[in-house]
Amino acid sequence: QKSYELLIVGGGTGGTVIANKFAPKLGSGKVAVIEPSDTHYYQPMWTLVGGGIKTLEDSSRPTKNVLPKQCDWIKQKAASFDPHKCTVTTDNGDEIKYQYLVVAMGIQLNYNKIKGLPEAFDEDPMLTSNYSTDYVTKTYKALNEFQAGNAIFTFPNTPIKCAGAPQKIMYLAEERFRQRGVRDKATVMFNTSLGVIFGVKKYADALLKVIEKRDIKVNYKKNLIEVRPGKKEAVFENLDSTTGLGETQTVQYSFMHITPPMSAPDVLRNSPLVDQSGFVNVNKNTLQHVEFSNVFGIGDCTNVPTSKTAAAISGQCGVLRKNLWEVMQGREPEKEYNGYTSCPLITGYKSCILAEFDFAGNPLETFPINQGVERRSMFHMKKDVMPQMYWKFLLNGYWEGPDIPRKIMHLGLSQ
Ligand code: FAD
């Protein structure tokens, strides 16, 4: 049986950041990362891949190149957790013991919860999804083949990662249709399970203006439940109790971008680490597990009530670094996460609204300018600056969110 001082489960954004913060400090053989995938993806780039601005290769690096050399990479899937015995068992039956555990397994995509999926993706080239490496490269091809009819963009009835992504690709598509001269033959529609376009009012108001200007139709409380690629039909369930709850509606699609229902990973849901929602049950401020004090969680797999993004991980990783270190020294965790998260809401091939906010949904903007308007500068931030920040600084453990730059830039200014 192998044993580590720190075991990290999941080597995506959160797991890799934490490995890079602790492995050099604790030394060789002390830290292990359980991660089944050979490839690490910068998922925020997939919106741009779907829009034809970047390639899938641009968004990837070999896992071995992003993990620190001092850590052991266990190329397996975690299969079960026993936090009372401080062990994790992997798919091949190995039991690994830990002193401290960080869970960073991300969120699970459940395409199969929609009838007809995932098979329909193989049958119909006009069905796409930026959320998966299997389908993201279909998106731009389909946008270039689209001729006429309904272009539908969906938002599921579950928590998801990057709540802006389902509509960002819609704005790129709408502009691409205009560039290609097919816009007047297209009906662009956003069918969302939610009752609002975005959770923070300031940015929701800005997006509704964009939607009006671009002649996009928004249908609220509509949840995709079935796809029939042969007939090019999409079936939506009505979630609105005032207009026939549960009734279904069949809509013809020419093109459809699907954001799948998501959940905590099954392995976690069947473990003692989660709350009734299935997500890892941590203190939202300290990120320490509420029951097991030697366990922490970071990112999309936790029940921290903020929007699930890589930007949120930038806000969480410094808190986790400090608090885990305190606990390792026998002290209490003191640093508190404020819920910082961000969503660069791409609204076209040269524009972006950079939403940034905290737990309360109050805007927490880095730049001393109003970020609630479409800006070309923010598009370049998203396209050119953020990827560099991700690979060079965040993953390596050198970027702990924009708290300090925000304070500096706001010195002497309002806020
Ligand atoms: P991930 O980075 O998803 O990592 C989870 C890891 O756990 C994976 O490597 C996986 O292989 C591993 N894993 C899963 N199961 C197991 C197991 N059983 N055992 C071991 N390992 C396992 N964020 C932004 O900040 N800005 C954006 O603009 C943005 N846009 C996005 C657009 C799209 C289309 C998508 C899909 C995401 C976007 N995000 C964005 C969200 C961002 O990518 C995620 O929030 C972030 O990657 C979460 O990090 P994580 O470490 O929690 O999970």
Ligand code: UQ1
């Ligand atoms: C961020 O730090 C981050 O992680 C690198 C992102 O992930 C892609 C983001 O989208 C954003 C917006 C931030 C925040 C950084 C700044 C400079 C506002």
